[in-house]
Amino acid sequence: MSVPAEPVVVPDVVRRLARGERVVPVWANELGGLTFRLGPPSGGGRPAGRSPADEKPGDRPAGRLRYVKWHPRDIGPGVATVSEEAERLRWAAARTPVPRVLEHGRDDDGEWLVTEAIGARSAVDPRWLAAPETAVRAIGLALRALHDALPVADCPWTWSVEERVARVVPAKAGPDMLARLADAPDVVGPVVCHGDACAPNTLLHDDGTWAAHVDLGRLGVADPWADLSIAALSTVWNYGPGHEHLVYEAYGIDPDPDRIAYYRLLWDAT
Template structure:
């Protein structure tokens, strides 16, 4: 698979690594906000500060786009191992998200994930007049921090001892209110582990639930 300069991606001599490939046809699949080039840029930037997959190759041929990254020796928080130990996995999810927010530098982040940008991308079929009115009544932005942009449990990797290892799928990374991530991360526990665990995300992150921002950012997530 050629790189952006037309040359094949190469591994360092004497080293072989498992690789992951994301592939998107043109036009991009429904629901994809940014192309894989956007994710490649964000991964390269974030790699200087926090554990993420290394970008090996990104390219396109007019029919599709691809992104090749290294694998990280860890399991997704929704691996069967961690589905069987939800409290451990969810605690790690909260700790990992706090570490990401504390580590990535807002001052040098080239991207935003603001309410205004996201509202401009609202999917019309999902937003009736009442929903649009609720989105217009946005809470003040706290923080801000550099958000993951898709902070659900599947995108956090864990070591076998239950500590967090890395984050993946950073295509929406940008500066925003930390609750833009927290609201979705906690709700992802419902989807992946069942009810009764959301509080563990907030406890591990070190905050009390903020019902207003939780409701707002979940609504925004649902329509964008």
């Protein structure tokens, strides 16, 4: 996933949801999913279909801004639907900072989820790319806070090894990978996992403290290392090597090489 570098075709439903306000594409994934920011022209956005790479999120006014996550109907298997994410956000919102769901729906072209903006920056905003140690520590602290706040006994969803392995396509994974995935480590102290704990999904206040989590479509009970291993790996993708240990330090745990290796393999396979 990345900030769109090329002009984006804005779906008709997104224009309708904007109600005449500014539409700015802010995120795209490789499967055709798009995220847009909706808000007044004073929010510093650019016209729809233009790159937002030079925006300064800290300059946006609070309150009126909304985000729309849009998926095409044929986005593919294994991707959380916006309805699934809406359910999880509503459940989590009473327990930890996440975006407030305003509406969601679907039509012949796709489905969408509208959430209220949070006055904070992504951990991969240019401000935090220039201060990786601060950002990475905040990611670790935020993940620990999420795991501590969400009650396993009350969570209606799972993100277990068994259900994830069941989605692996044997022809693509190959026998060696399948054999390694079959040798799963025991679950240690299950928590309610984020499900996509990559750096962009943690929001930070301007003072460097964590503010909220976004993109909770896979949230469910699992081994904490299912989140930790990917949160740390994503620091390499976003900030370069040398910061993974800060995630574990901030979370308050020593690295577990075997579980880290297993859950990264499972991530790649699914």
